[in-house]
Amino acid sequence: EAGVTQFPSHSVIEKGQTVTLRCDPISGHDNLYWYRRVMGKEIKFLLHFVKESKQDESGMPNNRFLAERTGGTYSTLKVQPAELEDSGVYFCASSQDRARQYFGPGTRLTVT
Amino acid sequence: AQSVTQLGSHVSVSEGALVLLRCNYSSSVPPYLFWYVQYPNQGLQLLLKYTTGATLVKGINGFEAEFKKSETSFHLTKPSAHMSDAAEYFCAVSVPGSGNTGKLIFGQGTTLQVKP
Numbered sequence: 001e002a003g004v005t006q007f008p009s010h011s012v013i014e015k016g017q018t019v020t021l022r023c024d025p026i027s028g029h030d031n032l033y034w035y036r037r038v039m040g041k042e043i044k045f046l047l048h049f050v051k052e053s054k055q056d057e058s059g060m061p062n063n064r065f066l067a068e069r070t071g072g073t074y075s076t077l078k079v080q081p082a083e084l085e086d087s088g089v090y091f092c093a094s095s096q097d098r099a100r101q102y103f104g105p106g107t108r109l110t111v112t
Numbered sequence: 113a114q115s116v117t118q119l120g121s122h123v124s125v126s127e128g129a130l131v132l133l134r135c136n137y138s139s140s141v142p143p144y145l146f147w148y149v150q151y152p153n154q155g156l157q158l159l160l161k162y163t164t165g166a167t168l169v170k171g172i173n174g175f176e177a178e179f180k181k182s183e184t185s186f187h188l189t190k191p192s193a194h195m196s197d198a199a200e201y202f203c204a205v206s207v208p209g210s211g212n213t214g215k216l217i218f219g220q221g222t223t224l225q226v227k228p
Contacts, residue, residue: 033215043202043218056213098214099163103156
């Protein structure tokens with residue numbers, strides 16, 4: 001069984017540019033989560049999808065962040081325009097029953 | 113609201129010594145508790161979890177944790193450290209129930225160094 005995959009693994013962009021991160025969950029997992037770890041801080045929840053619907057967006061920092069989940073399969077997280085404080089590692093996780101989440105390797109975003 | 117505190121951002125032990133990583137939580141309802149490990153350049157991997165039932169939970173790679181409600185703790189232990197245990201460890205909580213999303217609240221992480 002393939003695990004959660006994320007693309008790209010690293011991204012370096014300039015302030016003001018746009019970046020789109022992608023997450024492919026484990027097949028059949030309806031629940032998809034995005035988390036972020038800013039340097040030196042704890043991993044923080046961003047949002048939760050059930051299939052294509054957003055269930056909880058309470059962790060999204062501001063309206064520069066837009067998450068979508070097309071057809072309830074893969075998800076994208078777009079940051080537009082990127083700011084310096086957006087740098088960090090973005091993790092995606094998927095779950096079948098919400099009791100256990102399977103994490104991807106993360107995307108390291110650096111905004112210069 | 114839930115919160116998690118991991119005591120010690122860095123812990124160093126000798127190979128063969130006891131590993132003890134501390135985690136205390138705060139939750140208004142009985143939570144689910146988790147320990148995840150992140151090896152270099154990899155994603156988070158579940159070590160063990162507590163949902164209900166037996167308070168001593170055994171996980172992978174010889175790790176275990178005990179849920180102590182009276183102390184609001186969920187410390188992670190391993191009797192004998194191995195060099196391959198060097199990694200970053202995260203304690204996390206979630207609120208169970210059909211009305212909850214299952215989102216995880218993480219502690220700050222503890223980096224375990226194992227010295228030969």
